[in-house]
Amino acid sequence: MEGMIAALKTVTLHANQSDWARSTYGKAPAVAGRDPSQSLSNRFKVENALHQFAASRAASADANNFLYLVRANQLAGADPACIRAPTLILYSPTDLVFPQPWIERTAAAIRETGTPVDLAPLHGPNGHLNGVLHIMQAGDRIAAFLAS
Amino acid sequence: MALLVEKKVFELAHYTTRDGAPLKQVRIGRESYGTLDRTRSNAVLVTHYFSATSHAGGRYAPDDELPGYWDAIIGPGKPIDTDKFFVFSSDTLVNLNARDPNVVTTGPASSDPDTGKRYGMNFPVVSIHDFVEVQKALVESLGIKRLRAVVGPSMGALQAYQWAESFPAMVDRILPVIGAAGGDPFLIAWLDLTPNGGTATIPTMMLRWRA
Numbered sequence: 001m002e003g004m005i006a007a008l009k010t011v012t013l014h015a016n017q018s019d020w021a022r023s024t025y026g027k028a029p030a031v032a033g034r035d036p037s038q039s040l041s042n043r044f045k046v047e048n049a050l051h052q053f054a055a056s057r058a059a060s061a062d063a064n065n066f067l068y069l070v071r072a073n074q075l076a077g078a079d080p081a082c083i084r085a086p087t088l089i090l091y092s093p094t095d096l097v098f099p100q101p102w103i104e105r106t107a108a109a110i111r112e113t114g115t116p117v118d119l120a121p122l123h124g125p126n127g128h129l130n131g132v133l134h135i136m137q138a139g140d141r142i143a144a145f146l147a148s
Numbered sequence: 149m150a151l152l153v154e155k156k157v158f159e160l161a162h163y164t165t166r167d168g169a170p171l172k173q174v175r176i177g178r179e180s181y182g183t184l185d186r187t188r189s190n191a192v193l194v195t196h197y198f199s200a201t202s203h204a205g206g207r208y209a210p211d212d213e214l215p216g217y218w219d220a221i222i223g224p225g226k227p228i229d230t231d232k233f234f235v236f237s238s239d240t241l242v243n244l245n246a247r248d249p250n251v252v253t254t255g256p257a258s259s260d261p262d263t264g265k266r267y268g269m270n271f272p273v274v275s276i277h278d279f280v281e282v283q284k285a286l287v288e289s290l291g292i293k294r295l296r297a298v299v300g301p302s303m304g305a306l307q308a309y310q311w312a313e314s315f316p317a318m319v320d321r322i323l324p325v326i327g328a329a330g331g332d333p334f335l336i337a338w339l340d341l342t343p344n345g346g347t348a349t350i351p352t353m354m355l356r357w358r359a
Binding site for chain 2: 130
């Protein structure tokens with residue numbers, strides 16, 4: 001279970017961003033009065049929060065499925081040059097998982113063959129997770145694209 | 149009014165992975181919002197992210213603490229308007245949340261119908277392409293010939309790109325969110341780091357090597 005929690009902490013933190021950590025937790029200690037400068041066992045609030053979130057998710061997760069899911073993602077291999085369907089890509093400029101230059105490379109490769117591609121940013125403090133938590137910013141774009 | 153959704157199960161009697169491994173009784177969970185029209189031409193497929201499930205919108209029960217992850221954009225009058233579209237989503241193969249009672253997936257945590265025992269690390273390697281092949285079987289089982297769109301965040305974006313490449317005649321448009329096509333060697337290496345705190349997973353792998 002500790003291994004699963006550690007894995008989920010890694011995935012969860014990487015999907016978020018510093019603006020979120022700064023505005024939500026800052027450098028506050030996990031427990032008031034127990035300063036991390038005083039003892040290694042005193043922790044920061046951001047560390048505790050991430051651990052608690054990962055622990056809550058770990059209960060329903062399967063460690064072997066995690067390994068297989070990682071491999072399935074490592075094997076992702078769609079060739080953008082083969083895509084003919086009109087495409088709207090929403091991206092987060094602060095994304096650490098799929099950085100903006102990778103998105104732009106995909107868009108350029110799809111466009112290269114004459115397929116129409118549009119790009120629109122999703123802003124917010126959550127990095128990669130802007131695509132989940134702040135998706136409503138692009139609500140009008142999504143509705144118009146589906147109606148096109 | 150809260151959108152109430154019901155989880156259902158799709159079963160594929162036989163599926164051969166892209167790498168040639170035969171699987172029996174492949175089961176995945178699915179859910180939908182809105183109504184499929186008479187010509188079955190208003191379907192929008194939503195593909196989920198790494199740690200998510202088919203639960204993209206609505207609630208399973210009125211007192212659920214949280215709705216599906218994209219509830220902000222899926223529902224009556226919302227950007228993915230369930231008054232117009234039949235919106236549906238399925239749990240992928242090897243879904244992370246295998247122990248969630250609302251998740252139905254086939255992977256190492258499932259029983260092998262031939263032995264009655266868990267597959268464990270004997271489960272064959274599957275890819276995003278396999279996720280999409282199984283979804284295609286689900287789409288066909290619903291009598292849908294063309295999708296108005298495939299929409300999904302992150303790993304869901306990887307599936308959307310794969311749909312467009314594999315089945316161009318079935319996909320009118322794709323809407324990948326926070327994801328680039330084809331993966332990236334940097335991401336391959338980063339994903340390799342994620343389970344390295346994995347004291348729970350390493351003994352399982354060692355057991356297999358010893359066997």
